[in-house]
Amino acid sequence: MHTDRLPSALQVDPRTQPRAWWTVLTVAASAFLLVTTEFLPIGLLSSIAASLETTSGIAGLAVTVPGAIAGVSAPLLTVLAGRLDRRTVLQALTGLMIVSCLVAALAPNLLVFLAGRVLLGIAVGGFWTFALSAGRRLVASKDGGKAVALISAGISIGTVLGVPAGALIGQSAGWREAFFITSGLGVVVLAALFALLPSLPVHQSVNISQLTAITKNKNVRTGLVAATFIFVGHFAAYTYLEPFLRVVVRADATVVTGALVAYGVAGIAGTFLAERAIRSSLRRTFIGATALLGASVLCAPLIGQSTPAAFMLIALWGLAFGAVPICLQIWMYHAAPNAYEASSALIVTTCQFALALGAFLGGRLVDMSGVPSAFVLAGISTLLACVYVATFGLERQAEGKVHAEER
Numbered sequence: 001m002h003t004d005r006l007p008s009a010l011q012v013d014p015r016t017q018p019r020a021w022w023t024v025l026t027v028a029a030s031a032f033l034l035v036t037t038e039f040l041p042i043g044l045l046s047s048i049a050a051s052l053e054t055t056s057g058i059a060g061l062a063v064t065v066p067g068a069i070a071g072v073s074a075p076l077l078t079v080l081a082g083r084l085d086r087r088t089v090l091q092a093l094t095g096l097m098i099v100s101c102l103v104a105a106l107a108p109n110l111l112v113f114l115a116g117r118v119l120l121g122i123a124v125g126g127f128w129t130f131a132l133s134a135g136r137r138l139v140a141s142k143d144g145g146k147a148v149a150l151i152s153a154g155i156s157i158g159t160v161l162g163v164p165a166g167a168l169i170g171q172s173a174g175w176r177e178a179f180f181i182t183s184g185l186g187v188v189v190l191a192a193l194f195a196l197l198p199s200l201p202v203h204q205s206v207n208i209s210q211l212t213a214i215t216k217n218k219n220v221r222t223g224l225v226a227a228t229f230i231f232v233g234h235f236a237a238y239t240y241l242e243p244f245l246r247v248v249v250r251a252d253a254t255v256v257t258g259a260l261v262a263y264g265v266a267g268i269a270g271t272f273l274a275e276r277a278i279r280s281s282l283r284r285t286f287i288g289a290t291a292l293l294g295a296s297v298l299c300a301p302l303i304g305q306s307t308p309a310a311f312m313l314i315a316l317w318g319l320a321f322g323a324v325p326i327c328l329q330i331w332m333y334h335a336a337p338n339a340y341e342a343s344s345a346l347i348v349t350t351c352q353f354a355l356a357l358g359a360f361l362g363g364r365l366v367d368m369s370g371v372p373s374a375f376v377l378a379g380i381s382t383l384l385a386c387v388y389v390a391t392f393g394l395e396r397q398a399e400g401k402v403h404a405e406e407r
Helices: 014-051 061-080 086-106 110-137 141-172 175-196 208-214 218-238 241-247 253-277 282-303 307-335 337-369 371-391 396-406
Strands: none
Touching: 014 061, 014 086, 014 110, 014 141, 014 175, 014 241, 061 110, 061 208, 061 337, 086 110, 086 175, 110 141, 110 337, 141 175, 141 241, 141 253, 141 307, 208 337, 218 241, 218 282, 218 307, 218 337, 218 371, 241 253, 241 371, 253 282, 253 307, 282 307, 282 371, 307 337, 337 371
């Protein structure tokens, strides 16, 4: 199965490379915006809860719902899209994101707000799946890995920038305005997709049996299991980072925003540091990122009660998690390079279901036992992922392929 490759006659002409890279950047920007919107409520959780007259734990459904829906939509859309031109698919999913933001911004109650988040989940699950395989087709074959890394960086940065972006906008304007702003940015990105994205026909569609068959690949299974532990752990705590800062650290709005911005800046740095470190060893980079992530989260409720300590741990947390999405995407590509659209659908499904489960479990612990208990669960789960990757990492042959191609 080669759904992410074009026949030689349709390969991108090297002379079109400048335009091709602008197109890749546009796809990366759209992926960034969708993922940023998915995590936007985390930095606004207290405001959303108060406005919609609910608890912080219930407001956490703003993260759980789109995660669960994205987990379903990723494989479902991969099959239902069939041979539909991927340009049309990416444009439609970006448009759906715009609608979801407007529904959330105008929501009079929690039910309508969550309906908007359902639409976002559909968009995120589909776009994350199709964007990466499409990115490889927008450039010459030799540059395919760089295109994937760039779009993965957009996803990674979105996961770490959504929270501080929400906090900054929410503090100055309000949580509804944050969703209005993201919808406006979505219109800009959609216009760019219409202007730049070429036709991306598919000559062989993905079916359920192909999705099932790929799980027999040992390295694919390792990536999926590791992603489950990481995303359950991370989002059990990350969803409630803002309440942690307010309740445990006793930080005011300015300090909360500053801490979330520090997390975002460190996360961006982590994304690009990981992209370089992967060239030496994907396995070691992945292990190091998960070890740092688990340790920083686990230590937060223990030694992070002072503002300086909290800032330090949150920055380390952001640095570590910034590396995770790009590690996972490169891992899955090298585990199954000839079935990348299918493997992308599986990793999106796994990550989205895991983050939904993590946010749900964290919310229950927050409401029953307090915020620190969610952080303990998060640290343990993430460290289990570290142990698993160290034990069942990429086989030597696959690791060698990573080094050769990235160089």
